[in-house]
Amino acid sequence: MSRPRTPTAVVLLSAALLASAVAGLALGPVRIAPGQVLDIVLGGPGARTGAFASIVWDVRMPRVLLGAVVGAGLAVAGTVLQALVRNQLADPFLLGASSGASLGAVLVIVLGAGAAGTAGALGGIGALSVPAAAFAGSMGALVAVYAMARRGGTMTTGRLILAGVAVQYVLSALTSLVLVLAAHPDQIRSVLFWTLGGLGGARWDELALPATALLVGTALLTALARPLDLLLAGEEGARTLGLDTGLFRAAVFVLTSLVIGVLVAYSGAIGFVGLMVPHAARMAVGAGHRALLPVAALGGAVFLTLADLLARTAAAPEEIPVGVVTALVGGPFFLWMLRRSTRVEGVAG
Numbered sequence: 574m575s576r577p578r579t580p581t582a583v584v585l586l587s588a589a590l591l592a593s594a595v596a597g598l599a600l601g602p603v604r605i606a607p608g609q610v611l612d613i614v615l616g617g618p619g620a621r622t623g624a625f626a627s628i629v630w631d632v633r634m635p636r637v638l639l640g641a642v643v644g645a646g647l648a649v650a651g652t653v654l655q656a657l658v659r660n661q662l663a664d665p666f667l668l669g670a671s672s673g674a675s676l677g678a679v680l681v682i683v684l685g686a687g688a689a690g691t692a693g694a695l696g697g698i699g700a701l702s703v704p705a706a707a708f709a710g711s712m713g714a715l716v717a718v719y720a721m722a723r724r725g726g727t728m729t730t731g732r733l734i735l736a737g738v739a740v741q742y743v744l745s746a747l748t749s750l751v752l753v754l755a756a757h758p759d760q761i762r763s764v765l766f767w768t769l770g771g772l773g774g775a776r777w778d779e780l781a782l783p784a785t786a787l788l789v790g791t792a793l794l795t796a797l798a799r800p801l802d803l804l805l806a807g808e809e810g811a812r813t814l815g816l817d818t819g820l821f822r823a824a825v826f827v828l829t830s831l832v833i834g835v836l837v838a839y840s841g842a843i844g845f846v847g848l849m850v851p852h853a854a855r856m857a858v859g860a861g862h863r864a865l866l867p868v869a870a871l872g873g874a875v876f877l878t879l880a881d882l883l884a885r886t887a888a889a890p891e892e893i894p895v896g897v898v899t900a901l902v903g904g905p906f907f908l909w910m911l912r913r914s915t916r917v918e919g920v921a922g
């Protein structure tokens with residue numbers, strides 16, 4: 574199931590993550606030489622004073638770290654969802670999980686306090702209320718899509734996509750309605766930007782919860798690698814091998830929704846990371862989840878770090894929501910995957 578080149582992939586992706594992080598710290602409206610960035614990060618206390626040090630440590634470092642955490646988490650969540658529904662087109666965004674998390678978080682932000690922006694809302698309403706609402710929305714969306722797509726014990730790509738698109742549109746419409754009816758009109762622009770996906774509000778004091786969700790969630794899901802592999806054998810095959818598929822799916826849906834909800838609460842709805850990265854990782858190391866999940870996590874961290882770098886430098890001094898960048902890259906990839914999946918189903922039928 575896994576391939577012997579897994580260590581090579583881990584080493585290459587780790588190097589790419591380090592390089593993308595240095596680039597993220599160096600590039601921006603104020604450009605800092607990569608060597609100077611390394612001196613600031615690796616140097617002693619004396620190297621952490623001055624304007625450049627403040628830019629690196631207080632502005633860019635939290636953003637780069639949040640991007641790496643969110644990218645890794647979305648890639649891991651996408652990998653697991655694809656195994657649960659046995660469909661490589663599954664993705665937290667396409668299945669409505671990100672939209673559900675956004676709706677829950679926006680409800681709390683808009684109705685719970687008059688703060689503007691993600692960082693202000695998270696700080697003003699409470700450390701756990703927004704992530705908790707995002708988790709509830711993510712879980713509800715996944716359950717709704719799964720229930721609508723599954724019929725007669727089977728689930729086809731067409732039903733899965735249609736159910737996901739339908740739920741996503743309904744949740745997005747509800748989110749827009751909440752924004753339109755917001756009591757504080759000045760919130761609309763900042764929260765709307767957040768619903769498109771953005772890392773500009775990253776702060777040091779907000780990194781602990783998403784990082785913990787990523788580490789704990791990835792560790793637990795990696796420990797469940799064998800039953801995830803069993804699902805690849807099909808429903809009947811997994812049951813024959815001793816897996817209670819109903820109970821297992823329910824437990825993993827809850828765990829995955831928790832990870833997605835926490836990440837979306839701090840980054841907004843960022844699409845297609847959980848679709849593209851697992852597919853690329855699977856091509857590199859095979860379908861065995863014990864190797865696939867760590868490689869997907871590293872790949873997601875690299876991808877979103879670079880996407881955020883492009884988002885804040887391509888149209889400088891204006892900043893593009895990172896969700897727009899990932900959609901521009903992921904849209905054509907999704908169409909290619911859909912065409913490939915449809916062709917395979919046609920041959921199989």
